[in-house]
Amino acid sequence: MNFPYFIARKYFLSGKKKNFINVISIISMVVVAIGTMCLILALSVFNGLEGLLRSMYGNFDPDIVIQPTSGKSFIYDSAYFDQIQSVDGVMGVSKVIEDNVLVQYKDAQRLVRMKGVGRDFDQFSGIKNVMVSGQFPLVRDSIAYALIGRGVQYDLSLSLKNDFYTLQMYYPKDIGPGVVNPSRMYNLLNIIPGGIFAIEKYYDDNYVFVPVEFARELLDYDNKLSSFDIYLEKGANSSQIKEVLQSKMGNRFQVKLGEELHSDLYKVLKIEKLFVFIILVSIIGIASINIFFSLTMLVIEKKKDISVLFAQGASTKLIRNIFLYEGCIVAFTGAGVGLLMGVSLSLLQQHYGLVGMGMESAVMNSYPVKIELLDVFLTVIAIVIITILASIQPAIKAGKSFSTHTLQ
Structure with missing residues (x-):
């Protein structure tokens, strides 16, 4: 028979070690949320700095410059x-x-x-x-x-x-x-x-x-x-x-856009932004190891229960999906909270200047920030990939455990 997913999940998560596994899941959510928030904030600051430079240089540089070759x-x-x-x-x-x-x-x-x-x-x-x-x-x-x-x-x-x-x-x-x-x-x-x-x-x-x-x-x-x-x-x-x-x-003249006069500086900013993105995504990836461990512990603890679920009509695909969905719930909940916090703090900084430069001679009184939808999209994509990588191995292990108990 077709075993309902929500019944399987409720049964599957019951047991003596449920609270311990839930604690690990909550810790994973918090770490993913903090990492996601920091990623959004860092990328927004780089966007703000680039916008500030373009604004400053725009007051000095023309739109186009024609120079002799x-x-x-x-x-x-x-x-x-x-x-x-x-x-x-x-x-x-x-x-x-x-x-x-x-x-x-x-x-x-x-x-x-x-x-x-x-x-x-x-x-x-x-x-x-x-x-x-x-x-x-x-x-x-x-x-x-x-x-x-x-x-x-x-x-x-x-x-x-x-x-x-x-x-x-x-x-x-x-x-x-x-x-x-x-x-x-x-x-x-x-x-x-x-x-x-x-x-x-x-x-x-x-x-x-x-x-x-x-x-x-x-x-x-x-x-x-x-x-x-x-x-x-x-x-x-x-x-x-x-x-x-x-x-x-x-050919006697070269025509350059105003922003091309500072192309090296903008290129350095983009490279720095890329490395910050890679580093913070790696931190989120390391934090997602907790998801891997919690799901793996769940597989070890529920080997016998998997056989019971099979006897009640559960399929290999259902067992595997339970683990994948559990990983997604933990990661996406943390990522959603992190995105909300990061975007909210960026908007507050943008409109109210909560964090100042700390220098009276600074060009701006507070750190410039700018939220770009592409950064949010790339952050979500990175978290989806990390979640799949963290959850797929325990899900495969659960399927193998299911096959083993079936043979027994």
Whole structure:
């Protein structure tokens, strides 16, 4: 006859050792829950850090950059500019001249990365969102101003309130032999500090923004540029526009998405996230050994009872499924609780910032988190696989025990 599963399970779990086995099952649930919660939290933090970096770099980097394939500059041709602007989805194009220069403020000196940008930079760049003091436009009332990284400001002890001192910029000339006058060996221009920005340590410690006309005069670039910074319309397909631009500009230029400028950093984050996932899944796998032991103990204790179940109409498949379902109940209950706790804590951190950075100078007051459905899905898949691996051997052992007692 067809023996009902719930009757078989109730009978199967009765006995003197039931409480001990239940304790082991509860411990397994708790460990799986904690491991799952930690996995969701860790992956969410990595997602938050990646989102934070993209947000910070998005304030500095354009959507697309066009650079010469070889060398650090190229001869500007208005045809290039017209070709770029003719592409659908392009909102603005900024001419860029970039190089290392020596800056001096009062008696302090240091090398910086000067980036001369066009007027479209003022209109479309996100740098205005990270200004900490001063004003944003690089040109106001036909007067050129410099935007200075906070780290450069600290090194130079620069004050925006002091109107008596300007920022002096030096750049070596391409001179020939026989020049003995030191003043003829470099170009020197003065510019007024107009604002301080704070994005990320590397940019804050190295970059100074100036108008492209100022940079062209300082570097004697005449009709040369370093690159084009391109800003796209909201919702535009950046990858598709990149391909169109590359076909228009030819092999003399390389077209890169803004995020490709930091591809190595994003790759490192993804590798770290992968290793954290593997380590925490391994911990959950080790915790699932308790499921294996509890089910194995159940098989050993219930060998004779399996024969009784067979005599009452149970099949080999039913006996095997009892063990598989028991393992699934333990693991999935723990995983469900862990997922609920992990997602809940991540949402609380995301909205209320429960755990702070612990540093006053930090970019954010609390750790950034972001929940991705793919992470939740992969976590569930990993737990399903671990559960099957932990439960299948005791289930097979129960089937063999069933066959043995049948023969007897």
